[in-house]
């Protein structure tokens with residue numbers, strides 16, 4: 064099954080087009096400014112010997128510049144902009160100058176520890192950074208056809224092949240990313256070593272003898288190196304007193320359960336935190352850091368698409384099933400424990416502790432897309448849609464210049480959108496995901512076209528005969544979808560139309576999964592016919608009526624509560640809309656709910672009105688729109704008997 068390129072699909076959608084415009088004209092420039100202001104780009108200038116200064120940011124700060132370049136490249140493919148092009152060109156040239164002759168590029172070591180490399184692979188994200196560089200190079204090549212950034216990546220990847228192809232099992236990165244990047248690079252270069260290295264990095268996981276000892280040694284070494292950097296910074300400030308006023312932004316507020324730190328130590332030492340606890344074919348349960356988990360599973364799925372491997376595919380599908388039925392929030396958010404930035408136990412889904420990092424749902428999108436492509440099972444595209452509209456979309460504010468890092472399902476205060484973070488992994492990840500949207504609507508082979516997502520667009524698909532597909536979709540606000548199909552010449556093929564899980568007849572859904580959302584009920588309907596060259600039109604009206612979802616009885620604190628959903632959207636109560644009601648204690652009269660399209664609220668949206676059992680008015684807004692009007696309180700789960 065093939066995927067469409069970004070250039071093949073032209074999105075013109077009343078919901079998505081404005082958001083993509085904000086992404087291309089505001090968000091990407093805002094992010095660039097932040098990268099400059101937080102000195103992330105200066106780190107490369109210092110490494111290139113072109114500027115004096117102190118290297119700032121976490122060890123993995125380089126990845127933020129690469130991910131920005133990845134996003135900018137994808138934006139250039141569909142919405143080219145000369146100002147963006149010149150920023151990109153300057154950064155690519157700078158990377159070329161900062162890269163060492165043998166391909167190595169990692170400013171933390173180059174500046175603070177010249178001559179040292181691959182020191183603490185479990186903790187310092189060195190290979191993770193190289194992975195994001197490679198992804199940027201592939202995206203840039205696919206968008207522009209140019210090889211300048213790709214050549215930088217090939218040089219770096221060749222160094223990795225030289226240093227790691229035949230290395231021992233401890234030589235794999237603690238934060239997965241390099242694996243999927245190498246397979247992307249393999250897909251454009253067809254150089255077998257890249258695929259082989261990715262495969263070996265994956266196979267090495269869970270095979271390190273005495274992992275806790277290795278981890279503790281690295282942990283101590285990492286702390287000592289950070290201490291050294293702290294001292295370097297102090298002495299730099301004593302020579303440059305004016306620099307003392309510089310500081311990086313903070314982190315977002317996350318309500319943390321007791322024993323979080325202790326849980327991190329246990330999780331990390333046992334290897335779960337970075338999916339180092341058992342070999343990959345035995346990893347049938349989602350554990351640890353949820354972004355790492357998602358990137359690892361994406362790489363495994365990419366591997367299976369290149370080389371079918373039944374035992375890998377089976378383990379991965381079991382992990383998916385476990386995640387969806389027991390370890391996922393109703394928003395599609397992943398990661399219940401802030402201290403771990405990742406998965407807790409089964410049914411451990413506290414709405415307020417929910418970490419649900421934006422990047423974790425993005426990683427899940429990448430994974431589900433790969434699974435959809437190789438299994439043709441609608442469940443994966445259904446979860447993609449749900450996580451896109453809810454757990455992912457919530458990450459970027461309406462104007463593209465503020466973001467949520469963690470995404471709880473209840474907030475008594477303190478959680479706000481911020482312009483930037485000390486770990487700014489999510490903003491550019493969002494931008495590259497939105498810019499990529501056209502890629503996820505269709506897939507095809509010679510005799511079939513699958514429709515995974517309903518986003519208005521015009522596309523030309525080459526199944527041997529060129530087929531024009533025009534889609535008009537009212538989602539997420541209404542379920543009316545019109546698909547016009549016109550092959551260049553008469554052709555027989557099958558159209559597979561996803562019937563979303565949320566169209567199922569039950570008004571109240573419960574018990575099958577922890578969250579009340581169950582993508583496994585989605586299906587592809589198939590229409591096989593000899594399609595006329597004059598064009599044919601199909602029309603659907605998917606049921607987007609309001610549904611109440613109940614959590615599984617094993618999820619603590621959810622008895623007598625519902626989550627209100629409509630179509631693919633999860634709704635919430637935000638205090639700003641409900642000033643005279645305590646949203647946490649209000650009792651919803653569930654027979655009172657009705658919807659209304661409001662053109663002038665939050666860029667136009669469907670709100671859901673209701674009443675409490677004592678007659679007070681309630682107003683629900685889509686979850687992804689919360690926190691756009693200053694600090695507030697919010698809850699997804701509401702009391703309803």
Ligand SMILES: [Zn+2]
Nearest residue numbers: 420422488489
């Ligand atoms: Zn993130």
